[in-house]
Every structure is written in structure tokens, then in C-alpha cells.
Amino acid sequence: MAADRVEIRLAGFGGQGIIMMGYVIGKAYSIFEGYEATLTQSFGPEARGGACSAQVVLSKDKVLYPYVVQPDIFVAMSQEAFTKYYPTLKKDGILIIEEELVDLSGVDITQKLFKIPATRFAEEKVGRRLTLNIVMCGFFTAVTGLISRDAMRKAVEDTVPSGTEELNLKAFDVGYEYGQQVLGK
Amino acid sequence: MAEIKWTTADPKGVLTGAHYIDGNHAACEGALAAGCRFAAGYPITPSTEVVERFAARIPLVGGMFIQMEDEIASSICLQGAVWAGLKAMTVTSGPGFSLMMEHIGFAAMTETPCVFVNVQRGGPSTGTPTLPAQGDMQQARWGSHGDYETILISPSSPQECFEFIIDAFNLAEIYRVPVMFMMDECVGHMTEKVVIPEPEKIKVVERRWTDKKPGEYLPYQPDPEDLVPYMVKAGDGYRFHITGLTHDERGYPAATDVEIHNNLVRRLCEKITKNAHKIWKWEEKDTDDCDILILSYGISARVALRGIELAKERKGIKVGLFRLIVVWPMPEQRIIELAEKVKAIIVPELNIRAQVAREIERIVKGRCPVIPLGHAGAGVHNPEDIYNAIVEAAK
Structure with a gap:
């Protein structure tokens, strides 16, 4: 990922914390790494259960075109999101999935693929299912290497509701450590 | 000498x-x-977050937010707050903006300094609540009945939303007009x-309070230099009358007096047109020796920059960007200067009726072709479309 502009799409159900993931990634890169990050979101009128997508553009310079066209990285948190957006992922991109919510059978994946049961980990290892998005943030940080662990942890701490920082940092570490394990580090 | 107090x-x-x-x-x-210490609003997508945050923040700052029963009420409520001495705004989107037109005219006629924020979405009618457009640009200028002038400002990033809304409040105070953000x-x-x-x-303009005593003060006596009258507020011991009817310098209705009406309406327009050079704000990039000029505003200008880069990279075409930050009034002389040098001016905007492009055409008067590049909204231009328009114009 040496390119000046990195496009990321995060997609799943409304209620999974997709927008917050995008927010944490953007904040880490822009506020704590000091570069530029633009977050846009597409949403329907539903508050829960509808398809939800967050798009983040990371750049060393000012982001001109704010939307994601052909993502370098796609994080799929639901089957519907995977089916809808997988075709736009770059051929040499990175695909990250919530492996218990996305079934890849019958699809020939040509990109680098990373899988994590983020929801189950949030339930079993963190003790709060709600933290699944932060587990995924940790995993994303480890497997992409785009943003430092430190910047991401600061962004998590700065973003989550007060009183839940410790819980969410734990969730982040669970995802991060699993990511390192997957990479064989 | 008009006295503007900066603080x-x-x-x-x-x-x-x-x-x-x-x-x-x-x-x-x-x-x-x-x-700004007062906002009245009726929530509407995609503008709701502005007043949501205002409602949460204002108790800590000292001020008030009122959620009114609708946009008509919001747009007049804020003017009451202004005459009570506060700086005030309302925030809305297309359908709400249409409802506010009556009171935008009232603010123009009564010279009530205030800010109307319109986070534009696709129209007409309820259109595309969650998707962008720039289709209210002519409405913002001419939407209320009668002759008046106002000021329109268009930001292209969150940073500019912060910075330029400060300009909006300052200009509202200096010229005593409703400013459209x-x-x-x-x-x-x-x-x-x-x-x-x-x-x-952060530089902020104070209200143009009168230094005259009760009895001497005429509410609508303009400053001879910039044509803007000075203000008082309710409770200060002045007798004054605020009316949407044509009024004389005392503020008294004079709705059948041709001369008073003529003078008033001309002054409402001229305080903007004659001071336009102090209001203009724009940004130029690579306009010194460009063959093609992109003239745009807001998000469209930002997206156009990517199209310009593509034209430079792929074809080596010399393209400049002229970005209006204050969209009305327009820096006509500078646009004419550029029109005399370039092969064509392309105007990308998120409306298909050339709402700003037609104004450029009027200014340019055939000195070069003006090419409207309209997009109906519910999205922004694909930079490739801007690139293609540049290549076509450069042929």
C-alpha cells in the first residue's frame, strides 16, 4: 500500500458499528498520524438492520475526490454487503471478512484474504458482543499495517463512550493479536 | 465613515x-x-446534525436553541432573537428552505443580520434527503418575492464549513443582510x-450599534459611505418600528410612497452591489496561463480538481481553477479578465439548469464559450466526466 491514496470500504448491517469503524480509522490517520482522511457514509432511512457502508479515503495530501470508487481494502461484515460490494474491490486489494457472517463458497477470491470471527470473539473474549467493530478495527490494523497500533488505540480511546474505554481497548487488542497470529508474527 | 468594529x-x-x-x-x-448564541430550527436531513450539536453545546456556552413547529416559524423566530441583541441562525435543507422564503425577504427588507444555513439535497420537493445537490443556488438569491440582494457562501470541506460560516456571520453584521450559507x-x-x-x-464583527441617543436615532438612516443603517435592540430605550412594509428612515410604513419605495429598494440592492468588492472571496489555481478554465464552487470545485489533474497527467492540457467561495456577489471583473484569455470556461455544478453557469454567461458576454456541466445531484461528478469535458473543450 505505497500509493498516495488508499480507498477503504467497510460494509455490513446498520447497528454493527460500521460508521464508527470508519470514524476510528479516519481519526487515527488524520488526527494521530497527522495525514488526511475523509470519511463518507451511505445509509438508507433505517436505523438498524439496513445495509450500511462507510468509506474512508486515506491520503498523505489533501483528499480531492471524497468518495471511494475502487477500494484497495474491503471489510465485509455481512453477506449482503459482501455480495453488493465485492465486485468493486481492486484485483490486488485486500479482503477482510467477518468469517461467520460471510460465506465465500463458490466465489473465487483473487485478492489477499483475512478472516476473523469478530462477533464471536467480542462475545467470548471481550464479554460484550457490541465491541465487534472494535475487534475488527484491531484485526484491520494488524493485517493491513497502514496505521500504527498506537494511533489506532488512541483513536479508539478518544471515540468510544466514556466509561467503556478499557473494554474497547481490550476488544482492539483481541483483534490485533489475532491479526498478528494470522500473519504468523 | 462606516464604522465596523472588529473584535x-x-x-x-x-x-x-x-x-x-x-x-x-x-x-x-x-x-x-x-x-451565534441563538438558533431556531426544525430538523431535516441532511442538515439535522448542525442543530443537534448546537442544542447540545449552547447550554455550555450561554445561549438558546429552540426547536420550532416548522421552518416558517424557525425563520422568523431567529429574527426576534436578532432584534433582542443576539447573533442568530437557522439551519435547513431544500423543503424547509422553500418554506423560509417569505421570511428571508422579511430579513432583507428589515435589514436583520442573520445566517440561513442550507445543506442542499436533491429536489424538487422532498427529492433525495440523504444525497447532495447544488440546486438551490438561484432560489437562495431570488427565492423571496421582490428585489433584494443577498450574499451566498459555499464551502467545500468541513474545515471551510467552520471558517466560512464565521465570514457569513461577519458579513451579515456588516451589511445587515440574511447571508445564505x-x-x-x-x-x-x-x-x-x-x-x-x-x-x-478568530476575527468577529460586532453589531453596528448606533451611537445616537433616543430621539436623534433614525433606524433606517443609512451610513453615507456603505449605505447600511445602524442598529438598536429591544429594551435599550429607543422607539422603533420594524416592518416588512416599505418604510421611511424612521421605520414607519410608507407603502404608497413611490419615491420612498424606490430609494429603499435600490439601497437594499446597492449596499451589496456597491460594496461587492469588499465581499468577494475566491481562490485561483494555475490561472496564469491556462487554456481552459474550470469555474465552480463548493464540492463540485473540489471534485473538479481531480478532473483537472487527470487532464494535465494524460494530455498535458493547461487547466486553471477558479473557485467561488462567495458565490454571490460575483467578482465580475476578474472573470471577464480570464474570459478574455482562455479558450473556454467550464462550469461544473450539481444542478442541470446552469444556475451559476448562466450568471457566468451573462458576465462573460460571449468573450469565450461558457460550457455548463450540470449534474442532477444525488451524487457528485465523476472526475472522468470533468476530464472529458476539458478534453472536448480543448479540441
């Missing part, structure tokens, strides 16, 4: 530091930094880094 921002309203926030939140922070859904919902400076670095 610095009240630290209470200034959240100094780097934030990762969207354009709507940034506009709210800019308004607070500018000294024309955002769009893309800029409103886009989250980026916003750096808020120290309060002492």
Missing part, C-alpha cells in the same frame, strides 16, 4: 484543537465561534480533520 471570538464558544468531525458539526462550531449533503456529512484556532485568532 476576537468569545473563548466560551471556541473549541480550540484538532477534531475529526463532519461538515455539519464544523458549521455549528464555526457559528459558535462567530458568536450554501452547503450540500456531501460536505455536510463528510468527516475530516478540522483545526479550530485559538479564540484570539
Whole structure:
């Protein structure tokens, strides 16, 4: 990922914390790494259960075109999101999935693929299912290497509701450590 | 000599530091930094976050937010707050903006300084609530009945939402007009880094209070230099009358007097047209020896920059960008100068009726072709479309 502009799409159900993931990634890169990050979101009128997508553009310079066209990285948190957006992922991109919510059978994946049961980990290892998005943030940080662990942890701490920082940092570490394990580090 | 008093921002309203926030939140922070202490609104997508944040922040700063029963009420309620001495705004989107037209005219006629924020979405009617457009640009200028002039400002990033809404409040105070802060859904919902400076670095205009005593003061006697009258507020011991009817310098209705009407309406327009050079704000990039000029505003100008890069990279075409920040009044002389040098002017905007492009055509008067590049909204231009238009125009 040496390119000046990195496009990321995060997609799943409304209620999974997709927008917050995008927010944490953007904040880490822009506020704590000091570069530029633009977050846009597409949403329907539903508050829960509808398809939800967050798009983040990371750049060393000012982001001109704010939307994601052909993502370098796609994080799929639901089957519907995977089916809808997988075709736009770059051929040499990175695909990250919530492996218990996305079934890849019958699809020939040509990109680098990373899988994590983020929801189950949030339930079993963190003790709060709600933290699944932060587990995924940790995993994303480890497997992409785009943003430092430190910047991401600061962004998590700065973003989550007060009183839940410790819980969410734990969730982040669970995802991060699993990511390192997957990479064989 | 018109007396404009500049001061610095009240630290209470200034959240100094780097934030990762969207354009709507940034506009709210800019308004607070500018000294806005009252907002009335009726929530509407995609503008709701502006007043949501205002409602949450204002009790800490000292001021008031009222959620009114609708946009008609909101747009007049804020004017009451202005005459009680506060700086005030309302925030809305297309359908609400249509409802506010009557009272935008009232603010123009009564010379009530205030800011109307319109986070534009696709129309007509309820259109595309969650998607952007720039289709209210002519409405913002001419939407209320009768002759008047106003000021339109268009930001292209959350940082500019913060900075330029401060300009909007300042210009409203200097010229005593309703200023239209024309955002769009893309800029409103886009989250980026916003750096808020120290309060002492933020310049704020104070209201043009009269220095005359009760009895001597004429509410609508204009300053001879910039044609703007001075203000008082309710409770200060002055007798005055605020009316939407044509009025004389005392503020008394004179609705059948041709001369008074003529003088008043001309002054309402001329205080903007004659001071336009002090209001203009634009940005140029590579316009010194360009063959093609892109002239745009808001999110469309930002997206166009990518199209310009493509034209330079792929074909080596010399393209300049002229970005209007204050969209009305327009810096006509500079546009004419450029029109005399370039092969064509392309105007990308998120409406298909050439709402700003037709104004450029009027200014350019055939000196070069003006090519409207309209997009109906519910999205922004694909930079490739801007690239293609550049290549076509350069042939």
C-alpha cells in the first residue's frame, strides 16, 4: 500500500458499528498520524438492520475526490454487503471478512484474504458482543499495517463512550493479536 | 465613515484543537465561534446534525436553541432573537428552505443580520434527503418575492464549513443582510480533520450599534459611505418600528410612497452591489496561463480538481481553477479578465439548469464559450466526466 491514496470500504448491517469503524480509522490517520482522511457514509432511512457502508479515503495530501470508487481494502461484515460490494474491490486489494457472517463458497477470491470471527470473539473474549467493530478495527490494523497500533488505540480511546474505554481497548487488542497470529508474527 | 468594529471570538464558544468531525458539526462550531448564541430550527436531513450539536453545546456556552413547529416559524423566530441583541441562525435543507422564503425577504427588507444555513439535497420537493445537490443556488438569491440582494457562501470541506460560516456571520453584521450559507449533503456529512484556532485568532464583527441617543436615532438612516443603517435592540430605550412594509428612515410604513419605495429598494440592492468588492472571496489555481478554465464552487470545485489533474497527467492540457467561495456577489471583473484569455470556461455544478453557469454567461458576454456541466445531484461528478469535458473543450 505505497500509493498516495488508499480507498477503504467497510460494509455490513446498520447497528454493527460500521460508521464508527470508519470514524476510528479516519481519526487515527488524520488526527494521530497527522495525514488526511475523509470519511463518507451511505445509509438508507433505517436505523438498524439496513445495509450500511462507510468509506474512508486515506491520503498523505489533501483528499480531492471524497468518495471511494475502487477500494484497495474491503471489510465485509455481512453477506449482503459482501455480495453488493465485492465486485468493486481492486484485483490486488485486500479482503477482510467477518468469517461467520460471510460465506465465500463458490466465489473465487483473487485478492489477499483475512478472516476473523469478530462477533464471536467480542462475545467470548471481550464479554460484550457490541465491541465487534472494535475487534475488527484491531484485526484491520494488524493485517493491513497502514496505521500504527498506537494511533489506532488512541483513536479508539478518544471515540468510544466514556466509561467503556478499557473494554474497547481490550476488544482492539483481541483483534490485533489475532491479526498478528494470522500473519504468523 | 462606516464604522465596523472588529473584535476576537468569545473563548466560551471556541473549541480550540484538532477534531475529526463532519461538515455539519464544523458549521455549528464555526457559528459558535462567530458568536451565534441563538438558533431556531426544525430538523431535516441532511442538515439535522448542525442543530443537534448546537442544542447540545449552547447550554455550555450561554445561549438558546429552540426547536420550532416548522421552518416558517424557525425563520422568523431567529429574527426576534436578532432584534433582542443576539447573533442568530437557522439551519435547513431544500423543503424547509422553500418554506423560509417569505421570511428571508422579511430579513432583507428589515435589514436583520442573520445566517440561513442550507445543506442542499436533491429536489424538487422532498427529492433525495440523504444525497447532495447544488440546486438551490438561484432560489437562495431570488427565492423571496421582490428585489433584494443577498450574499451566498459555499464551502467545500468541513474545515471551510467552520471558517466560512464565521465570514457569513461577519458579513451579515456588516451589511445587515440574511447571508445564505450554501452547503450540500456531501460536505455536510463528510468527516475530516478540522483545526479550530485559538479564540484570539478568530476575527468577529460586532453589531453596528448606533451611537445616537433616543430621539436623534433614525433606524433606517443609512451610513453615507456603505449605505447600511445602524442598529438598536429591544429594551435599550429607543422607539422603533420594524416592518416588512416599505418604510421611511424612521421605520414607519410608507407603502404608497413611490419615491420612498424606490430609494429603499435600490439601497437594499446597492449596499451589496456597491460594496461587492469588499465581499468577494475566491481562490485561483494555475490561472496564469491556462487554456481552459474550470469555474465552480463548493464540492463540485473540489471534485473538479481531480478532473483537472487527470487532464494535465494524460494530455498535458493547461487547466486553471477558479473557485467561488462567495458565490454571490460575483467578482465580475476578474472573470471577464480570464474570459478574455482562455479558450473556454467550464462550469461544473450539481444542478442541470446552469444556475451559476448562466450568471457566468451573462458576465462573460460571449468573450469565450461558457460550457455548463450540470449534474442532477444525488451524487457528485465523476472526475472522468470533468476530464472529458476539458478534453472536448480543448479540441
